[in-house]
Amino acid sequence: MITELATLYVKPNRQKQFETDFEIAGQYISSIDGYISHSLQKCVEQDDKYILLVSWRSLDDHTIGFRKSEVYLKWKELLHHYYDPFPVVEHFETIIENKK
Structure with missing residues (x-):
């Protein structure tokens, strides 16, 4: 499994509309073969900052299957x-995971 991480900075005073549109956009990403799950998280300390975490079966499922x-x-x-600015997107694989 691959985790995509994108740090998103949303333009001032656009956060609520962004969140609404992101909810709609979820149908698009979740329709792709190899998609597992996603979450959008908002920073507590910085109102315009979010992170997007998407779990993919493989890197190609994101970079080819979705992006193309x-x-x-x-x-x-x-x-x-x-x-603003445009997000940097990175991909990670789990090395160690602990759950209670």
Whole structure:
């Protein structure tokens, strides 16, 4: 499994609309083969800062399956105008995981 992490900075006074549109955009990303789950988390200390965590079966499921799909164009149209600066997206694999 691969975790995609994107730090998102949303333009001032656009947070509520961004959150509404992000809820809609969830249908697009979740329709892709290899998608497992996603969460959007808002920073407590900084009102314009969010992180997006997406679990994918493989890196290619994100970088090829999603990013080269028609639904990515819908995702992009709905969300990309909110960001300033444009997010850096990184991918991680679990090395150690502990759960209670």
